[in-house]
Amino acid sequence: MNDAAAREVVLVRRGTYHDSVTLMRVSRALSDMPGVTAAMVAMATDLNVSILRELGFTIPETDPGDLLIAVRASDTEAAVEEADRQLTTFQRADPAPEHQPPLTTRSAARTPADLVLVSTPGEHAFAEALDAVEAGLPVMIFSDGMPVWQERLLKERALLQRAGDVLVMGPDCGTAVIGGVGLGFANVLRPGPVGVVAASGTGAQQVTSLLDWAGTGVSHVLGVGGRDLSAEVGGLSAMRALRMLDDDPATELIVLISKPPSPEVARAVEEAVGRLRTPVVRAMLQEGAPDLTEATERVLRALGRPVPEWPSWPSWPGGRPAAKAIKGFYAGGTLGAEAAMIAGSRDIVDYGDDAYTRGRAHPMIDPALRVEALAHTQDTDVVLMDVVLGHGADPDPAASLAHAVARAPATVVVALIGTEGDPQDLHRQAAAFREAGAAVFTSNAQAARHARSLL
């Protein structure tokens, strides 16, 4: 299909709202239609409008609460029809009065609930999270981009609640496991004695996935958000989560995973740890400290359990020129930071950072940015990248990424974070990336060491 035959249409649906993940799925489905050269279905936020203008569309005056359907195709009518068909499958019909859905967390909390999971755009997450805290409910804030004063305020208000378990997990809390239920991006883990307090979602996923491989399960994984141990927030949630796990009869050992806390917060946390009856293993991501894989091994030794070989699948021998530089394309910030430390590379991009996720889905769901980055590599590059499995993540990351790996000029090393219980099938994913020419490791630290060895 050449562009000359393509026609263009931009429709504005006033006051129609869908979340960005749904809209991304619809956009992707339209783009896959024959004869469609460009398609984007998105809320008319400033960012989306500017992306559409860059794509050459003329966008009329809109409001961020409007839905935009922009298509360039040989048959725009068919494309718009498909967009509507897809959108209506996501939109429930006007419900019977008794089934009217609640419109706020405050309203939803009138029905019995134990926990609130907030994943609205970050600038709107505060209202929903505060509703939860005021209703005396623990809350996991998956959203990122919440101003730090709001985080601090939520965590202080939670401490004022009479119930001792009003825990504020997040913002930017990617994963949690509570009572065997995975929230956000969560691997399928066997039940067991290890409780996790994590200021890093992918750090927790790495440690718990390796533990699972070693046959050791978790009691709970409580995320607290990447900023919790900063001086501004003061570790309020980490300290509460430690106490909750200490009181939990199923937890025999606690792992505390975080970036290095600010010195005064570190002191407060150490004091809190000192008051616990449950032993604590720390995984602090800093030079000289054990990496996530070593921390996992310490946990196993502390429990008196054997440390296995971590599975890996070496690449098929290829005829690439000698590698000169290591680049990292990461979805998990902590995994990227660990890779940077071990591989000694400064060229590690965290695609899960706010800067890349404003107005678009997380790279664990949306592979587009990393597919593009792979295409722009050199044949003298070694690319380190993580592929994270589990609930909430891309249902088949290999489907889009393995193809991009196969076409990439660079040598690719994949850190595959997941368990054999995950819905994506760990072994099938490993095989797909290996067939695409990548070396695959379940330990990110080992993947980074392997990458360095290729230089």
Add this chain to the structure above:
Amino acid sequence: MTLLSAPPRVVTVGAGLLDDALRAQAVPTVPVAWRPPLPGTAEALARVLADPRRHAANELAVSRLTSARPHLVGVRRASEVLAEGTFLHAGPPITWERASGPMRGALIGAMLLEGLAGDEHEAGRALAAGGVTLRPCHEHATVGPMAGVVSPSMWLFEVRDEEHGGTAYCSLNEGLGKVLRYGAYGPEVLERLRWMDEVLGPALAAALERTGPLDLRSLIAQALQMGDELHNRNRAATSLLLRELAPAVVEAAPGAAAQVLRFINGNDHFFLNAGMAAAKVSTDAARDVPGSSLVVAMARNGTDFGVQVSGLGGRWFTGPAGVPDGLYLGAYGPGDANPDIGDSTITETSGLGGFAMAASPAIVRFVGGEVSDAVRATRSMYEITLAEHPAYQIPGLGFRGTPAGIDVALVARTGLLPVVNTGIAGRVAGTGQVGAGLVKPPAEAFTSALLALAGSVSDPFE
């Protein structure tokens, strides 16, 4: 039960994908149908929600609203409570220049009634020249339906809140059709008003002295269970009031009793004005709580729709009044309709009227729709209100309390505007009522109140 003791039941708000992931694990979820807040409110919302006073302030304000115990204690001639040379009117402040047809018509009628002008032209000139001071009813502890014009020789219901001690007033209802409150000022209108001044007012005053205070909270609660929503349907409440008053009217004014009782019996809306005063005294009890985002008044003057908020004192926040959507009398149609007018939205402000529609299946056809629409309307109002009224209950919803106490923050968050039932006045002065229906308040009245509230909050620590 604590968080870690069992698999959690989860409220999910945001990306549907994460709700799907929980359902895939057989976890029971309550998904929130979240959507972004009204445009331009995100920052103000965060500031208002973060205000440490808000939660307690709203609890206090709404508990004062729902605990009020309005009692009808008497009727009084307006000249006893009104400053000389002043007329009251519905809604936020308005000038003659900006006044709509029915408002002008009612003001002209009041001039004629008071003998301040010989004819309508003279009355219009005097009003245009500022010969009379025009003030909102709301600023004088008063409410008035439609044009809401109160002049000295009109009589007012006097309602006292036995819980908090406030007092509120509302004019006496003239009936339907060609009446002053809808902007009519013909001879039959003035004649009726004179009869109300000379006969009805004194008879009711004497009767109420005999009965002592009548408990309107309990009367309203009963009327709701008899199919009234207390704004567009007052048939049950009027009957109940008539039952209470009849013996005393007969005793107190034997000569006029038949006339008085026949007049009340002939007007299904006779109770509306007493109910409005009850709503006014209840919402006034919730005023002036610093930090509260509770709406304490919604009122229209035929040009602007205005809102007042507990934490913001007497300030009005306005937007253009909309034209109601409804059914029309006789040959009238939407082209004859004036924009929304009247203080009767005080009923919705207190959790009655449109908010209690589910209690009133009989009126849903009149305001367009099916019984399920009425139930849906009431249910949706729980999304923007702070409480469920402990005494005003809806049998069809399992005796759930009516949604009471609108929160401007919840309006901005959900984009849901209060459901308002209303009568429709003719656009041209002198016409009278042309229909009844539903009207949508302007969003900016609520969002501008929210922005002002945000401006009044001291900086959250940053």
